[in-house]
Amino acid sequence: MESASTYHELLAELAHKLGFVVYDAQPKDVRHYAKGVGQRGETDRVDANIVTRFVAKEHPALHPFVPPTREQRQLDRLLKRRTKLTRIRGALKQSLKGLAGFASELKSDSTV
Numbered sequence: 001m002e003s004a005s006t007y008h009e010l011l012a013e014l015a016h017k018l019g020f021v022v023y024d025a026q027p028k029d030v031r032h033y034a035k036g037v038g039q040r041g042e043t044d045r046v047d048a049n050i051v052t053r054f055v056a057k058e059h060p061a062l063h064p065f066v067p068p069t070r071e072q073r074q075l076d077r078l079l080k081r082r083t084k085l086t087r088i089r090g091a092l093k094q095s096l097k098g099l100a101g102f103a104s105e106l107k108s109d110s111t112v
Contacts, residue, residue, distance in 0.1 A: 002030050002051050013067045022065035023055050030054050 001008050002025045015022050034040075034050045055062065068076065 001025065002027055002047065012065050016065060016067055023059060023062045024065045025051055025054055025062070033058070 001012060001022065004027070008024070012022050012024060030047075030051055033054045037050075037053070039046065039050050
């Protein structure tokens with residue numbers, strides 16, 4: 001399956017529990033593969049066919065999905081939250097940059 005944010009996780013874990021070998025293909029890799037084989041189109045059917053073809057041809061080089069531990073999942077979510085907060089912080093700094101009264105606060109804030 002092609003990973004899609006966190007939407008694929010439940011299906012991947014359930015399939016793994018049922019004994020299926022699951023491959024979690026990265027969208028970027030599948031997109032490059034599709035271009036390489038001349039596949040065009042962005043429909044669910046075309047995407048499903050190209051993911052199937054990708055796994056069939058490349059499975060020796062792929063690593064089967066292993067469900068993350070609770071600690072790994074928590075760490076992943078914390079890192080994603082930190083990334084999002086860092087982006088928001090940067091955007092706020094940019095939007096407040098020209099406003100009077102905020103210049104000293106922006107300069108004194110050196111934490112990341």
